[in-house]
Amino acid sequence: MARNYYEMLGVDRNASAEELQRAYRTLARRYHPDVNHDPDAELTFKEINEAYHVLSDPDTRSRYDRFGPDFRQIPDEYAEAASRAGRGGSYRSGRSSGSGSGSRRGARVRRGAGSAAGGGINIEDLFSGINIEDLFSGGVGGVSGFEDLFGSWRSAGSADASIPGADQEAELELSVTEAYAGGKRRVTLSGPDGPRSYEVTIPPGVTDAQRIRLSGQGGQGNGGGPSGDLYLRVRIRPDARFRVEGRDIYADAPVAPWEAALGATVPVATPGGEVKVRVPARSSSGRLLRLAGEGMPNPRGKPGDLYAEIRIVVPPRLRKRERELFEELSRESKFDARSLSR
Numbered sequence: 001m002a003r004n005y006y007e008m009l010g011v012d013r014n015a016s017a018e019e020l021q022r023a024y025r026t027l028a029r030r031y032h033p034d035v036n037h038d039p040d041a042e043l044t045f046k047e048i049n050e051a052y053h054v055l056s057d058p059d060t061r062s063r064y065d066r067f068g069p070d071f072r073q074i075p076d077e078y079a080e081a082a083s084r085a086g087r088g089g090s091y092r093s094g095r096s097s098g099s100g101s102g103s104r105r106g107a108r109v110r111r112g113a114g115s116a117a118g119g120g121i122n123i124e125d126l127f128s129g130i131n132i133e134d135l136f137s138g139g140v141g142g143v144s145g146f147e148d149l150f151g152s153w154r155s156a157g158s159a160d161a162s163i164p165g166a167d168q169e170a171e172l173e174l175s176v177t178e179a180y181a182g183g184k185r186r187v188t189l190s191g192p193d194g195p196r197s198y199e200v201t202i203p204p205g206v207t208d209a210q211r212i213r214l215s216g217q218g219g220q221g222n223g224g225g226p227s228g229d230l231y232l233r234v235r236i237r238p239d240a241r242f243r244v245e246g247r248d249i250y251a252d253a254p255v256a257p258w259e260a261a262l263g264a265t266v267p268v269a270t271p272g273g274e275v276k277v278r279v280p281a282r283s284s285s286g287r288l289l290r291l292a293g294e295g296m297p298n299p300r301g302k303p304g305d306l307y308a309e310i311r312i313v314v315p316p317r318l319r320k321r322e323r324e325l326f327e328e329l330s331r332e333s334k335f336d337a338r339s340l341s342r
Contacts, residue, residue, distance in 0.1 A: 005051035005064065013065070017056065024052040028245065033238040042238060050233075053209035072169055072231075165219035165228035172200070172212065172232040176239045176249075179206050180271035180296060187232070200232065205297035205304075207247060208236040241269055247296035247304025253289065254313045255279055268308045270294065277308045285312045 006013050009023040030036060031045040054060045063071040170189050178185075182204030188197045198214060206212070211231040218228030236244060243250040253268045263281035267274050277289055287310040295304025315322065 003047065003069075005055055005069075008047055008051040009055070015055075020052065020055055024048065024056075025245070032243060034240065034243050045238075046235065049209045073166060162225040163222040164225040165221040167228040167231060168218040169211075169231045169233055171235055173235045173237055174202070174206070175237050176242045176244055177271045178202070179208075179234065179236050179244075180204065180249075182206065182297075198230075203299055205247065205299065206234050207296065208234060208244065210234045242271060244296065247298055248307060249295045249304060250288075250307045250309060252311045253277055253279065253308040254311050255283070257312055257314060260284065260310065260312050270306055275306075279310065283310050285310055 006015070009015075009020060009027065011019055011023050015023070027048045028045065031041045031048060033042045033045060036045075054064050060071070063074070067074050172187060179202070182202045185200050185202055186197055187200050188195050198217065200212060200214070202212065211233050214230040214232065216227045217230035220227050241251060249271065251268055251270055253266060255264065255266055259266060259279060260283045261281065263283075264279050265276050266279055268277045272294070275291065275294065277291070279289070289308040289310070291306040291308065293303050294306035297303050318326065
């Protein structure tokens with residue numbers, strides 16, 4: 001059974017955008033595979049990303065709140081019809097009732113695709129006595145009940161009924177470097193009719209859980225209706241060298257003890273190639289050096305930043321003179337490293 005996205009992030013359904021972001025960042029740091037080596041950490045990290053991607057977007061959050069985890073399986077036309085009908089309580093057709101205060105507005109239905117005049121099923125009869133909120137909250141079977149009803153509509157409609165195909169979704173796994181650079185890629189996906197290949201254009205700086213739309217490559221329509229779209233949801237593989245948070249990239253900057261103490265310019269590997277970073281004197285492990293604009297590219301706005309994290313590395317083997325110098329330093333220095341944590 002699909003987990004509740006709000007519960008996964010530990011927030012309530014009325015959480016603000018800022019509360020969602022704080023919860024996501026806390027959990028992402030806790031379960032990132034580079035930090036958490038538990039076998040289930042990577043899966044949990046991906047689930048957290050998925051939940052935040054859906055709930056941080058107002059449109060997808062609204063659809064999720066209405067239809068639940070299967071909201072992507074609901075064609076846009078039906079979702080809009082449900083939204084309009086839901087604001088008025090029970091579903092109503094656009095025909096005049098012939099009495100009372102005049103016509104009652106609701107979702108429009110194309111003639112021939114389900115109207116009585118087109119020889120198909122009467123949409124008002126189809127939803128007679130059903131409250132639209134119950135339809136999606138489980139009162140008549142949740143989303144499956146919705147699909148059953150529209151399945152009946154399709155089969156009972158006229159021969160020339162035009163029903164658009166449903167949107168579909170698949171996962172596209174990329175390395176950090178591939179996501180950073182973008183470019184064209186051939187993707188093969190399995191389907192009910194066998195494997196199919198697609199030429200996909202990956203925008204530079206694509207982020208984890210972002211979707212790439214392939215227009216018209218989703219489910220086939222019925223009665224001449226247009227095909228749905230195929231959405232490729234990006235999954236960025238964990239990388240031992242880089243950690244990506246949104247558009248910001250974190251990379252290790254290994255330095256020798258004397259470089260950290262005296263300062264130095266050191267090379268740092270990034271997804272876009274090697275860069276030189278100036279390490280200030282008296283730098284301790286964990287210090288972050290920010291390189292503005294050197295993170296993930298953003299074709300539509302400001303790029304992310306690169307953070308080089310100082311990591312002091314001791315020689316694995318000390319030559320005689322190196323040992324002598326370290327021993328001399330230990331005798332001369334009055335520095336107590338433990339005092340910094342007190």
